[in-house]
Amino acid sequence: MKKDRISRPLLEQYRSELSRCVKCGSCRTLCPSFRLDREESRSPRGRMALIAAVLDNRLPVSAAFEDRLETCTHCLACEFSCPSGVPVTKLIQAAREQAVQELGSGLIRSVLARVLRNDQSMRLGGWLAPLALHYRSGTVNVSRGKAGLLSGAKSASGQGKRGTIAFFPGCASSYIQPELGRAAVAVLIRTGYEVIVPEGLQCCGRPLLSLGDRHAASAVAEHNSRVLAALEADRIITACPSCALTFECEYPRLLPPGTAMPALVDIHAFLEREIAGLTLRPLARTVTWHDPCHLGRGLGLAAAARNILRALPGLTLIETKNPDRCCGFGGVMRVTHPEISDGIAREKAESILATGAAAVVTGCPSCRMQIAEGLHRAGSDSEVLHTVQLIEEALDSAE
Numbered sequence: 001m002k003k004d005r006i007s008r009p010l011l012e013q014y015r016s017e018l019s020r021c022v023k024c025g026s027c028r029t030l031c032p033s034f035r036l037d038r039e040e041s042r043s044p045r046g047r048m049a050l051i052a053a054v055l056d057n058r059l060p061v062s063a064a065f066e067d068r069l070e071t072c073t074h075c076l077a078c079e080f081s082c083p084s085g086v087p088v089t090k091l092i093q094a095a096r097e098q099a100v101q102e103l104g105s106g107l108i109r110s111v112l113a114r115v116l117r118n119d120q121s122m123r124l125g126g127w128l129a130p131l132a133l134h135y136r137s138g139t140v141n142v143s144r145g146k147a148g149l150l151s152g153a154k155s156a157s158g159q160g161k162r163g164t165i166a167f168f169p170g171c172a173s174s175y176i177q178p179e180l181g182r183a184a185v186a187v188l189i190r191t192g193y194e195v196i197v198p199e200g201l202q203c204c205g206r207p208l209l210s211l212g213d214r215h216a217a218s219a220v221a222e223h224n225s226r227v228l229a230a231l232e233a234d235r236i237i238t239a240c241p242s243c244a245l246t247f248e249c250e251y252p253r254l255l256p257p258g259t260a261m262p263a264l265v266d267i268h269a270f271l272e273r274e275i276a277g278l279t280l281r282p283l284a285r286t287v288t289w290h291d292p293c294h295l296g297r298g299l300g301l302a303a304a305a306r307n308i309l310r311a312l313p314g315l316t317l318i319e320t321k322n323p324d325r326c327c328g329f330g331g332v333m334r335v336t337h338p339e340i341s342d343g344i345a346r347e348k349a350e351s352i353l354a355t356g357a358a359a360v361v362t363g364c365p366s367c368r369m370q371i372a373e374g375l376h377r378a379g380s381d382s383e384v385l386h387t388v389q390l391i392e393e394a395l396d397s398a399e
């Protein structure tokens with residue numbers, strides 16, 4: 001008996017984009033998961049072939065299919081190299097959402113979706129993060145017991161001559177690395193703005209999208225947009241490029257038509273213009289730099305980040321061989337496939353150590369954790385800093 005053909009509208013909308021893949025394979029060696037195990041189905045080309053097979057009912061949506069989607073870190077390297085302009089990550093995202101629609105959320109996704117939307121659960125989640133992320137180093141524990149203190153903070157009176165900045169901390173600065181959020185706020189205050197950290201913000205929704213849970217991602221997008229729209233802030237700034245990219249690229253499709261779209265800006269875009277106006281002391285440091293995928297390819301701020309570093313007096317920057325290669329954190333791979341994530345981090349750690357720099361700077365909280373873990377496993381105790389932490393160090397007692 002002939003089987004009924006399953007209609008998959010979430011994938012169907014991208015049929016013509018999918019057909020643009022000419023299977024040239026030039027994306028393969030740029031893909032972190034393919035580079036690690038040379039498995040075709042874990043390359044962008046392989047994933048496009050699997051999605052085409054599912055769309056044409058030649059393959060079912062299965063656990064193996066989900067596995068190939070989960071091991072994409074959303075690094076965007078394939079899209080930037082594709083001569084046919086295939087929107088690989090959009091297709092992978094649609095496939096994730098299609099898989100959840102057909103197979104259900106499952107226990108882990110359901111629990112995570114609840115945790116990510118609840119402040120109390122996230123405070124506990126901050127404590128459990130090293131376990132969930134399979135981290136051995138203490139990097140994500142540095143601020144244990146202080147998680148959550150950032151929320152609701154307001155800059156000292158006397159500031160704010162230029163207006164008000166609302167700082168969007170994201171999950172990492174709120175619950176896992178609040179020292180990073182405090183550094184960002186300290187630097188922003190020195191630009192002459194009043195800085196507020198609004199109460200009641202939730203996760204930006206990126207992890208929920210990586211889990212394929214569009215419904216939960218839409219709910220947090222609506223919630224965050226409501227909270228931010230109620231503020232009278234002149235600017236909304238984050239130190240997490242993944243949050244900024246999610247607002248910029250995903251919120252337009254997640255929010256109901258007509259919803260006011262919050263303009264969240266990554267702190268590097270803002271500080272590139274402001275850094276010259278800050279009074280800074282010499283740092284006498286030699287560092288290297290890692291380009292977060294969402295900061296560089298996603299937001300186009302790789303040059304802005306370097307301009308900021310070059311403006312820091314006394315700082316010497318040594319580039320790694322491939323500074324824009326993914327660190328292996330993105331998507332949900334760190335949780336679902338730690339062995340692949342560790343392999344990618346090992347390659348990143350080796351390239352950092354080859355520079356001989358005593359510290360590495362990056363512009364993303366997740367990359368910071370992942371690189372610290374990779375260096376720890378490689379036997380190095382090199383410091384890993386977010387850009388704002390380095391600037392905060394240069395600000396100390398300068399004004």
Ligand code: SF4
Nearest residue numbers: 021022024025027082
């Ligand atoms: S996604 Fe683009 S680069 Fe990759 S195989 Fe297809 S056409 Fe080639």
Ligand code: SF4
Nearest residue numbers: 031072073075076078
């Ligand atoms: S976004 Fe990155 S990890 Fe995902 S398929 Fe493309 S190159 Fe591979």
